[in-house]
Amino acid sequence: MNEVEGTWRRMERPKGRFNRRYPLPDLDSVDVDAITARLEDGVLTVTIPIKKREDKLNVKNIEISI
Numbered sequence: 001m002n003e004v005e006g007t008w009r010r011m012e013r014p015k016g017r018f019n020r021r022y023p024l025p026d027l028d029s030v031d032v033d034a035i036t037a038r039l040e041d042g043v044l045t046v047t048i049p050i051k052k053r054e055d056k057l058n059v060k061n062i063e064i065s066i
Contacts, residue, residue: 023049
């Protein structure tokens, strides 16, 4: 802790092998072919697009005789 400013600074220090895991959404709702990853200035950005939900409503007209 920095006593002058009263703040904390968190830093990761590389030592040996590095591994980090994150939970991902169910693959049924992910567009797997559109997943992209980009590394820029030491920052890895992974984009996992969600599939658009297709409404599968079957609309049927029913005639009612009076």
